[in-house]
Amino acid sequence: MSLVQYSDSESEADIPSPYPPAKKPRHNPPASGLPPLPATFHDLYASSSRVSVQDDPSLHGGRKRIIPHIEGNWPTHLYLEWHPSKTELTILERLIPWNYAKNPSVLKVHSLLHSDLGAQLPLHISLSRPVVLRTEQRTEFTDALQNVILESKIAPFNAIPDTLKWVSNYERTRWFLVLHVQRPQNDNLNKLLRLCNNTLSRFKQPPLYSPTHENQASPKNFDDKFHISLAWTLTEPSPDDNTYVDGIDLKSLEDLHVGFDAVKVKVGNNVMSIPLPSNT
Template sequence: MSLVQYSDSESDSDTQLPPPPPAKRIRPNAQRPSNQGSSLPPLPTTFYDLYATSTRVSIQDDPSLHGGRKRVIPHVEGNWPTHLYLEWFPSKSELGVLENLIQKSESKLGDRPRVIHSLLRSDLGAQLPLHISLSRPVVLRTQQRQSFIDAYQIAVRDSNVPPFDIMPGNLHWVSNYEKTRWFLVLRAQKPANDGLNRLLKLSNRSLASFNQPPLYEKANQNSFGQQKQTNEANEDYSHCFHISIAWSLTEPSTNDNERLASIELQGLEGLRVRFDCVKAKIGNNICSIPLPSGIVEQKGIGGL
């Protein structure tokens, strides 16, 4: 769930539109048109990429606008927050199971009062997609955006990582790197083709070539001060991958995690989450890169 965005200083146009025509009055006994029997096709998954960011409402970082959260990456002109991830849009039945887990988790937080914020829906009640991260929140410069996405598309295509299924594991609390927020997560069990580790490695390598830090892996610097990944080709980070379903500003205690482990994960038995593409979000633009090959869907200016 993205942070509240910040408004532009000026509107796009000062042109005034003509007033809309007056609405037609409906007589009390008039019969309204019926939509019964109409069947609308489901929205394509790429539709959600167009509206992945909420409306900007402030030009300042105001934590009160988004539950006390603070920007991890300060807004700087010419910097583009970037995130690589796998996206899951739960079905209605899956959403109900996840909401039930959040309620149970809140009841296991002991005596200390705290607030848990769901990541399943927006403030207006609209369903939000969930994800497994393949990168930290990093920053690209304006001139790096297109060259990075071009290189990343090639890396994913040449990786030969086919689509794969993930089975969710146990519940746990994890923090962000800054330890300013704690997330209620479902651990992701290791897929049969080790797709998560393979995609993580190529994502870290792609970002390292743009001097960006890795996710989970350790990094060092060469003599030019550029980021390089350490030689951990056989390292298994399966225990790190997770799907966040809620968050809190209060750090959970050891007892909180022990109580969390006692929750029965009813409804998750046999659940498999299918991933068939990687998503790269740069600013407000999202590029969907299919696994292992196919047409890359691009949006925005310059292929973004």
């Protein structure tokens, strides 16, 4: 199991994609004839209210705060968001190995598909590690990122999941069960990561998947890193855990195409959505 620089890219000239043209990103159909919720609705409720500014792991399943709370510092994360449909959610639920009866290892696995109260949660592909902006940098940063994305001509696209595996965060304090995704048409994930990394560097923030640590031979290609997290655990998975996951049937993923049409910027508890440019 390789260490993945996880939040939870440098770019290169366009590379011909080995995959068929992406389907138009799909939006979940309305349920019971009701109109769909606007995309901004999810941004309004992206975070629960803050319970404590101290590092109290008992408040969130034993997780420890990676970025300490300091007045004037704003934890920031860039990502692509996915709200699975009911059918897609059923497929994903079957991939999480709750039952380890046939496995000698016992992991306490926490789902990222639902909250503790049972509400469905959005999933994401990270375009940054957790970073920190100062109060006076927030507007300048979001304006800069919005400008480069709008000028990028990176249109909405689909990503296709293909592999299930365990990966760790930077600090090796949590391990995530993730779906790796294939390179999308026009290499849009690497292109977006490059834009995000370049913008973060202007504000003295570290990149995600830095080529100084990994991918030395191909520093502009991080196809092996992009993934969607489904669950997490505080215990490092054993070789048996990895073997168990390797044996899970992934045929249900064959028709799963995940559409992305915007980059999300979360600064503190505020979420901004930057639409990808349209070809039309």
